[in-house]
Amino acid sequence: MNTIxxxxxxxxxxxxxxxxxxxxxxxxxxxxxGVLPPSWAAFWWALAIPFVVIGIKAYEKxxxxxxxxFIGLIGSAVFIISCMPVPVPVAGSxxxxxxxxxxxxxxxxxxxxxxxxxxxxxxxxxxxHGGITTMGANIFSMGVAGAFSGYFVFRAANKLGLGIFSSxxxxxxxxxxxxxxxxxxxxxxxxxxxxxxxxxxxxLLAAFAPTQIPLGIMEGFxxxxxxxxxxxxxxxxxxxxxxxxxxx
Amino acid sequence: MKKIxxxxxxxxxxxxGAANAExxxxxxxxxxxxxxxxxxxxxxxxxxxDGDLLLFCFxxxxxxxxxxxxxxxxxxFPAKKERD
Numbered sequence: 059m060n061t062i063x064x065x066x067x068x069x070x071x072x073x074x075x076x077x078x079x080x081x082x083x084x085x086x087x088x089x090x091x092g093v094l095p096p097s098w099a100a101f102w103w104a105l106a107i108p109f110v111v112i113g114i115k116a117y118e119k120x121x122x123x124x125x126x127x128f129i130g131l132i133g134s135a136v137f138i139i140s141c142m143p144v145p146v147p148v149a150g151s152x153x154x155x156x157x158x159x160x161x162x163x164x165x166x167x168x169x170x171x172x173x174x175x176x177x178x179x180x181x182x183x184x185x186x187h188g189g190i191t192t193m194g195a196n197i198f199s200m201g202v203a204g205a206f207s208g209y210f211v212f213r214a215a216n217k218l219g220l221g222i223f224s225s226x227x228x229x230x231x232x233x234x235x236x237x238x239x240x241x242x243x244x245x246x247x248x249x250x251x252x253x254x255x256x257x258x259x260x261x262l263l264a265a266f267a268p269t270q271i272p273l274g275i276m277e278g279f280x281x282x283x284x285x286x287x288x289x290x291x292x293x294x295x296x297x298x299x300x301x302x303x304x305x306x
Numbered sequence: 307m308k309k310i311x312x313x314x315x316x317x318x319x320x321x322x323g324a325a326n327a328e329x330x331x332x333x334x335x336x337x338x339x340x341x342x343x344x345x346x347x348x349x350x351x352x353x354x355x356d357g358d359l360l361l362f363c364f365x366x367x368x369x370x371x372x373x374x375x376x377x378x379x380x381x382x383f384p385a386k387k388e389r390d
Contacts, residue, residue, distance in 0.1 A: 088333075090333065090337070090348035090349075090350060092349030092350070093341045093347075093348055128382050131378035131379055131382055134371050134374040134378065138371040138375060141364070143331055145329050151329060151331065152330070152332070153331060153332045180367070182352075183352065185364060189348075189351065191351065241337075245337060245340055249340055249341060249343075251344070258340065269335075270332075292382060295382070
């Protein structure tokens with residue numbers, strides 16, 4: 059083992075030990091049952107269901123048998139990433155990345171909605187992470203907004219001539235921020251009474267910002283790095299726009 | 307390598323410096339705070355596990371998720387000798 063590897067291993071071990079020794083009990087970061095009024099919870103369910111159906115149909119239409127293990131891999135990654143509280147020292151609080159931006163680049167936004175829904179169901183049923191009545195809202199913010207924003211930002215950045223790393227970084231960053239912007243919208247629309255919703259929306263964005271700005275930047279780097287690794291090893295599994303970019 | 311060491315030291319120092327913070331999730335610092343101000347509160351339909359049981363559930367979920375991830379990872383990215 060060379061010196062650099064040994065030092066990197068030592069630093070990783072020290073970071074892990076500090077994280078474990080200083081850890082506090084984790085909390086759920088999705089919207090819990092009871093937070094949204096029933097009418098608004100039903101509204102977000104109604105918006106999310108068509109996307110989930112489209113996602114399931116996209117999976118059923120998937121003919122490439124070699125791609126199904128890849129979808130399973132991405133699904134498990136989204137499940138793990140989205141229930142992993144990451145401490146943000148500058149904010150003194152924890153939140154979680156989403157992984158849906160990366161997933162959308164690799165398997166497409168429709169399939170990403172489907173795997174996000176599976177992850178959110180498991181988290182709500184077994185980990186007290188999210189809720190049953192608010193699952194529609196959580197699917198819409200993390201699955202729909204996170205996936206489609208990341209996907210379209212990547213395509214736009216790509217068309218503007220940005221490199222692969224920059225485009226994928228932006229996709230991960232915007233995907234994370236869009237998830238929490240839509241969560242703010244869901245909370246403001248459900249909790250704001252009368253004309254207070256716009257002000258509450260701004261206040262929620264400001265409240266999320268100290269945690270999500272650094273976390274979004276981290277997610278951007280993770281997305282870019284993971285995307286580079288995967289497309290270098292298995293370019294055949296990625297979406298068409300991604301392949302076009304890699305070959306440029 | 308010096309830059310990486312400096313960055314890692316900075317992260318460790320900031321974590322240590324904030325060790326007394328409660329490290330609460332944004333659910334309680336943001337979502338539940340705004341919900342409480344609006345007269346609502348989180349009321350889970352499924353009772354949350356008490357004490358370390360929830361920690362155990364997270365451990366099992368992490369292990370199961372990690373197993374599935376590893377299983378498919380091996381299938382999608384086989385070792386070099388298996389590819390050859």
